[in-house]
Amino acid sequence: MDVKKVDHLAKRIIQVMVGIVAVLLVLIIGYILVTGLPQESIDFLFKPSQAVKAGGGIRDQLWNSIYLLILALLISIPLSLGAGIYLAEYAPDNKLTHFIQTLIEILSSLPSIVVGLFGYLVLVIRFNMGFSILSGALTLTVFNLPLLTSNIENALRSVSDEQREGGLALGLSRWQTIKGILLPRTVPEIITGVVLSSGRIFGEAAALIYTSGQSAPALNYLNWNPLSPESPLNVMRPAETLAVHIWKLNTEGLTIDADIVSAAASAVLILVVLLFNILAHYLGNKLERKLTGGK
Amino acid sequence: MDADIKKRLLSPSKATKQERRGKTVTFITAAFIIVLTFAIIVFIANLGLRTFYKDNVNIWEFLTGTAWNPGEVDSHGHPIAGAAPMIVTSILVTLLSAVIATPFALAIGVYMTEYASKRQRQILRPMIELFTGIPSVVYGFLGLTILVPLMRNTFGGTGFGILPAILVLFFMILPTITSMTVDALKAVPVSFRQAALALGATKWQSIYKIVFRAALPGIFTAIIFGMSRAFGEALAVQMVIGNSILMPENLVSPTSTLTSQLTSQIGNTIMGSVQNDALWSLALILLLMSLFFNVLVRFITKKGKMNGR
Numbered sequence: 001m002d003v004k005k006v007d008h009l010a011k012r013i014i015q016v017m018v019g020i021v022a023v024l025l026v027l028i029i030g031y032i033l034v035t036g037l038p039q040e041s042i043d044f045l046f047k048p049s050q051a052v053k054a055g056g057g058i059r060d061q062l063w064n065s066i067y068l069l070i071l072a073l074l075i076s077i078p079l080s081l082g083a084g085i086y087l088a089e090y091a092p093d094n095k096l097t098h099f100i101q102t103l104i105e106i107l108s109s110l111p112s113i114v115v116g117l118f119g120y121l122v123l124v125i126r127f128n129m130g131f132s133i134l135s136g137a138l139t140l141t142v143f144n145l146p147l148l149t150s151n152i153e154n155a156l157r158s159v160s161d162e163q164r165e166g167g168l169a170l171g172l173s174r175w176q177t178i179k180g181i182l183l184p185r186t187v188p189e190i191i192t193g194v195v196l197s198s199g200r201i202f203g204e205a206a207a208l209i210y211t212s213g214q215s216a217p218a219l220n221y222l223n224w225n226p227l228s229p230e231s232p233l234n235v236m237r238p239a240e241t242l243a244v245h246i247w248k249l250n251t252e253g254l255t256i257d258a259d260i261v262s263a264a265a266s267a268v269l270i271l272v273v274l275l276f277n278i279l280a281h282y283l284g285n286k287l288e289r290k291l292t293g294g295k
Numbered sequence: 296m297d298a299d300i301k302k303r304l305l306s307p308s309k310a311t312k313q314e315r316r317g318k319t320v321t322f323i324t325a326a327f328i329i330v331l332t333f334a335i336i337v338f339i340a341n342l343g344l345r346t347f348y349k350d351n352v353n354i355w356e357f358l359t360g361t362a363w364n365p366g367e368v369d370s371h372g373h374p375i376a377g378a379a380p381m382i383v384t385s386i387l388v389t390l391l392s393a394v395i396a397t398p399f400a401l402a403i404g405v406y407m408t409e410y411a412s413k414r415q416r417q418i419l420r421p422m423i424e425l426f427t428g429i430p431s432v433v434y435g436f437l438g439l440t441i442l443v444p445l446m447r448n449t450f451g452g453t454g455f456g457i458l459p460a461i462l463v464l465f466f467m468i469l470p471t472i473t474s475m476t477v478d479a480l481k482a483v484p485v486s487f488r489q490a491a492l493a494l495g496a497t498k499w500q501s502i503y504k505i506v507f508r509a510a511l512p513g514i515f516t517a518i519i520f521g522m523s524r525a526f527g528e529a530l531a532v533q534m535v536i537g538n539s540i541l542m543p544e545n546l547v548s549p550t551s552t553l554t555s556q557l558t559s560q561i562g563n564t565i566m567g568s569v570q571n572d573a574l575w576s577l578a579l580i581l582l583l584m585s586l587f588f589n590v591l592v593r594f595i596t597k598k599g600k601m602n603g604r
Contacts, residue, residue, distance in 0.1 A: 003497050003499075003500065004497060006497070006499060007497035007498055007499040007500070010499040010502075010503070011410065011498070011499065013402070014402045014405055014406050014410065015406070015410075017398065017399055017402035017403070018402055018403050018406045018419075020399075021399050021402075021403060021469065022419075022422070024466075025422060025426060028429075028437065028466070029425075031437070031441070032433065032437070078324075079324050079327065080324075081324075082320055082321040082323070082324030082325070083321065083324040083325040083327070083328055085317075085321045086318075086321035086322050086324065086325040087325060089321075090318050090321060090322065091325070099329070100325055100328055100329060102589075102593075103328055103329060103332040104328060105589060105592075106332060106585070106586065106589050107328065107331070107332055107335075109520070109523055109585055109588065109589060110335070110527070110582070110585050111526070111527020111528070111529065111554065111581055111585060112527070112529070113527065113529035113530075113554050113557055113558060113578075113581070114335070114339070114527070114578060114581050114582055114585070115335075117339070117557065117561065117575075117578050118334075118335045118338060118339060120561070121338055121339070121342070122334070122338060125566060142331060142335075145328065145331070146328070149328070172310075173310040173311065173313065173314040174314060174317075174318075175310070175313050175314040175316075175317035175318070176310060176313070176314075178317070179317075196428070199428045200428065202430075203428070203429070203430025203431070203432070203433070204430070205430065205431065205432045205530055206431070206529040206530050206554075206558065209530075209558065209562075210561060210562060243430050243432045244432075246432045246433070246435075246436055247432045247435065247530050247534070250432075250435065250436055250439050250534055251533070251534060251559070259440060262436050263436075263440075266432075266433045266436055266437075269429075269430050269432075269433055270429060270433060273425065273428040273429060273430070274425060276428070277421065277424055277425055277428060281421075
């Protein structure tokens with residue numbers, strides 16, 4: 001066949017394939033939003049779930065997801081900031097450093113169910129924490145740590161050496177250079193990374209089924225005593241998250257209106273992920289402009 | 296007085312102390328990653344290997360046996376723990392979903408880097424990012440409510456099986472493979488394309504013969520990452536595969552993967568029992584496969600670098 005014709009044909013085929021995928025993706029999002037959103041109401045978001053009866057909401061699950069996300073970030077950001085700074089700024093170019101980088105790759109590609117089982121084994125059983133928010137948050141840290149660390153390491157590495165030399169030439173110590181010059185410079189990238197990983201944490205279920213558990217005891221939102229089992233702030237209570245709730249509704253099939261609740265909950269999850277994505281872009285751009293003084 | 300000055304001059308400054316503290320603390324956090332990775336491997340291997348040294352299951356029988364009932368013993372007094380149905384199913388869904396997803400991922404990658412206008416790129420990019428972020432339970436839910444009934448009506452039976460699992464995984468690994476392919480294609484210098492065009496090649500010839508070849512290690516890495524994700528995906532697959540431990544007869548017979556078996560059973564067995572040990576052996580296989588995918592990526596990257604020179 002004529003090469004020109006092949007060229008033309010190849011382009012057409014590629015366009016068709018891209019078109020198919022684009023249509024499928026739009027259909028997926030459309031389906032979830034169309035079936036889920038009409039069920040959505042302020043009431044749905046703020047009433048407790050039902051185990052068997054129809055008409056349950058997702059109040060506690062939504063709060064559990066948010067609370068777990070906050071705790072997981074509070075633990076994993078400082079840790080990954082430290083590890084990222086060490087790897088990018090202090091680590092000598094030797095075998096140990098390469099070894100740590102390899103381990104980070106291994107950790108980040110572990111299936112989340114394996115991470116969840118590790119959390120179950122060590123935190124829930126060995127450390128006797130039971131199915132609790134704390135077990136869940138620590139497991140999510142294992143899951144989030146490698147991603148955030150390489151995000152921070154890459155962000156720091158992308159800063160030009162002149163900025164480091166500038167700091168050192170002014171008589172600053174390396175630590176002061178990192179704290180005063182490099183970190184502020186990389187804040188936009190780090191924030192983007194944190195927000196994107198938040199989306200992943202928010203939707204994660206496999207790592208949580210056996211760590212934060214599959215039950216959501218009714219919470220009393222007026223009880224602010226973190227030691228009380230019905231307090232939303234208690235970290236030792238079992239806490240089913242939104243994603244785990246969807247999974248459980250669909251695998252146990254006890255709830256009558258499982259389909260409706262899962263569609264609505266899926267729509268919430270997708271909207272949150274979308275929100276995090278938009279936020280990541282927006283914050284990244286905005287901070288970038290502010291910090292670099294560009295337009 | 297002199298002693299005081301001497302002390303002040305010889306003792307480390309505040310900045311030095313900060314520096315030392317900073318370096319130590321950051322090193323400890325990095326070292327924590329080493330401890331963590333080894334802890335995961337040691338803890339899971341410790342339980343996973345018990346099946347073989349404590350419960351007397353033959354490794355070969357474990358990998359090739361097709362009957363899974365670890366609570367019972369066979370005529371030799373060994374527990375019946377044949378994980379082959381799950382291993383085979385896991386490998387099948389991984390390979391098949393990668394086979395379907397790769398052409399589409401390549402097409403989108405080529406389209407985005409070579410053909411698309413700036414505007415189209417601005418639409419496609421965020422779309423792919425959004426799809427990377429959609430939680431796996433949502434895909435599982437969609438598979439369960441749309442794909443499974445569809446399969447039931449088309450092929451009969453329960454509708455659960457490998458086919459819906461492959462289709463769900465297709466959507467899950469497509470954005471992963473696509474975005475990494477885009478990066479690999481983008482990394483090919485523009486001068487390669489220009490040189491090909493200057494020699495009279497058509498656009499497709501320059502893509503097919505030059506750009507693809509140059510980006511091949513990156514594309515392979517992308518496919519392996521996609522496969523690694525498919526192999527380890529638990530919930531979405533568990534929701535549509537049927538979860539009966541049978542060798543897959545066809546694409547729509549209910550079966551079970553390593554991950555789906557772990558997800559549905561680990562909570563139903565008692566720590567230390569043979570049934571429980573056998574499940575941890577499945578987790579160990581998952582862990583080892585994940586390490587294997589990592590080694591494969593390393594190997595390809597190394598090879599790619601050598602060929603590049």
